[in-house]
Amino acid sequence: MPEPERLQIVVNGQPRAVAAGSTVASLLQELEMTARHVAVEVNLELIPRARHAEHLLSAGDQLEVVTLVGGG
Amino acid sequence: MATTDNQHDSQSVDLARYARQVRYAPLGEAGQRRLLASRVLVCGCGALGSVIANTLARAGVGYLRIVDRDFLELNNLQRQVLYDEADVAAGLPKAIAAANKLRQINSEISIEPLVTDVDFTNVEELTDGIDVIVDGTDNFETRMLVNDISLKRKIPWVYGGCLGAEGQTMTIIPGETACLRCLMSDTPPPGTTPTCDTAGILGPIINVIASMQAAEALKIASGSLAAINRQLTIIDLWDNRIRQVNLESLRASGECAACDRGEFPWLAGERASHSAILCGRNAVQLNPSDRAQASLDQLAAKLATVGRVTQNKYLVRASIGDYVLTLFADGRAIVGGTDDIATARGVYAKYVGT
Numbered sequence: 001m002p003e004p005e006r007l008q009i010v011v012n013g014q015p016r017a018v019a020a021g022s023t024v025a026s027l028l029q030e031l032e033m034t035a036r037h038v039a040v041e042v043n044l045e046l047i048p049r050a051r052h053a054e055h056l057l058s059a060g061d062q063l064e065v066v067t068l069v070g071g072g
Numbered sequence: 073m074a075t076t077d078n079q080h081d082s083q084s085v086d087l088a089r090y091a092r093q094v095r096y097a098p099l100g101e102a103g104q105r106r107l108l109a110s111r112v113l114v115c116g117c118g119a120l121g122s123v124i125a126n127t128l129a130r131a132g133v134g135y136l137r138i139v140d141r142d143f144l145e146l147n148n149l150q151r152q153v154l155y156d157e158a159d160v161a162a163g164l165p166k167a168i169a170a171a172n173k174l175r176q177i178n179s180e181i182s183i184e185p186l187v188t189d190v191d192f193t194n195v196e197e198l199t200d201g202i203d204v205i206v207d208g209t210d211n212f213e214t215r216m217l218v219n220d221i222s223l224k225r226k227i228p229w230v231y232g233g234c235l236g237a238e239g240q241t242m243t244i245i246p247g248e249t250a251c252l253r254c255l256m257s258d259t260p261p262p263g264t265t266p267t268c269d270t271a272g273i274l275g276p277i278i279n280v281i282a283s284m285q286a287a288e289a290l291k292i293a294s295g296s297l298a299a300i301n302r303q304l305t306i307i308d309l310w311d312n313r314i315r316q317v318n319l320e321s322l323r324a325s326g327e328c329a330a331c332d333r334g335e336f337p338w339l340a341g342e343r344a345s346h347s348a349i350l351c352g353r354n355a356v357q358l359n360p361s362d363r364a365q366a367s368l369d370q371l372a373a374k375l376a377t378v379g380r381v382t383q384n385k386y387l388v389r390a391s392i393g394d395y396v397l398t399l400f401a402d403g404r405a406i407v408g409g410t411d412d413i414a415t416a417r418g419v420y421a422k423y424v425g426t
Contacts, residue, residue: 013313036258037265039304041317048325049257066306066317068256069235071268071351072120072210072278 007059018057025052031065039066085180090132103294104132108181110293111135113202115190115218117170118142118351119273120232121208122154123282124289128206129174131290135182136174139198140167140208141189141357142350142406143387143398151275165386165400187386188402189348189359190214192341195221204292205229206285210268210351212259213343219244219252220339223330228292232285236271237310239281242319243288243300246331250319253330255304259343268352277309347413355408356416366403371424375399378423395419 005020011027018027024040024047040047041064047055057063087094087104094104112133114125117140125138144152144160152166159169171185190198190209199205199221207230209215215231222229223246231252232241244251284305291299304317322328329335337343346359372388375381379392389398396408397419405424407416 034260037256037260039255039317039322044318046317046319046321048322048327050325050327064315064317066240066255066304067265068212068252069233069238069240070210070212070215070265071235071273072116072118072208072233 007057007061009057009059009061009063011063012065022057023053024055024057024063027057027063028052028065033065033067037067039068040064041066089178089180093131098296098299099290099294103296106294107132107290108134110203111137111201112289112293113199113205114138114208115198115205115214116140116208116210117154117166118148118208118210119151119275119278120234120282120285121206122152122166122170123279124206124208124232124286125170125174126154126177127283127286128289129178129181129183131286132178132181133289133293135184137184137186137198137202138167138170138174139186139188139190140165140170141187141400141404142166142353144169145353147352151273151278153275153279163382163384163387163389168386187400189357189404190217191359192217192339192344195339199225199227202227204289206289207231207233208282211348212256213338213345213348215252216259216343217338219330220336222246223251223334224336224339230285230288230292232281234273234277234281235266235268237274237277238306238308239277240304240306241281241284241288241301242304243292243302245292245297245300249300249302250323251328251331254319254322254328257329267349273352274309277307280307280309347416349411349413350406353408354411355406356410356413358405358407358416358420360403365401366399368399368401371399375423390423392419392423397423399424 006017035049090104094101114121117138143165146160154170154173165187167185167187171183174183226246228245230243306315326332348357368388372381372383375390379390381390387400394409398406407419
């Protein structure tokens, strides 16, 4: 069996490798983050939660996973 | 005719003290007069709130309603710029100390301090006649409540939050921009996100974010809606990152329970908790389910039998063993010395009763 292909992406400024076929939803799962509590931007476009499961990641994608902060 | 008189007053107010701001063309004299006629709610007056209130008072917002549930402690002074050691020594509630200071800064505007927690039972009243709400709170439950009332009453609000060296802000214009729930559909469960207690907080990020919030409030209050920032801004002063996130696609997706479906569970009281861990304080606030005025004198007499008691016009404080119990006239209690809600409830039940 060949190794499954890995894609290089950037998450919050840090390089990261994910399996080919990864989606925004599967990445959040890997990061142990809940979609309800974060907003995800891919290549400067915010992805609505309803599209997280269908939005496929591509090599070179730049992601920002935004967690709101609550102090003040 | 009251209205005519007010207009006359507003026209005759001397603008000399605001000269440098009036000189700024996008604001101008017309914008300044609108500021003087505007009414702003500063919701929470800790770190963010004290910078916001300070800036808006100096800028000549005509009426500031300042609501805060907490009292001052020495570890507030690192970042809560309106307050000083004398305020801490006097054990003053933040709203009162803020109003005292702001009246020395600008005696020509109206300032209404309120020592209370903003919750679903009083948020309608607190936002009556308000043009803009500015977020100085330290928790998401109150922010979701503010988001609900903002959408329901169509009052713009300016979110701000900070943690560590990071801060975020966004401006919500109901029906026009994305709202807080577009961005985050639910609050994280308590204890699952870092807080000021666990991650700490740096003073400079507070000043940056609160100043951005104040600028947004000035734009809205002076009628310059076209100038507002329609992006979520995220700044980290330690990692040197500044990000702007465009929220248009969230608004367009039409999947928000609040702005698309008009569901306001925080406003309905369905999500109300009766206790809250206070940010950076090692303290828990307990809120009675029926808020009633408490007799501070009676409470002081009762607590004097178990610990060292101090009292001022606004609160009674008792040091009992490892805990400091503070009781407010509106029936609330803050239990210091623990960040565990069950422990705090136990202390309250033991010394005050259930």
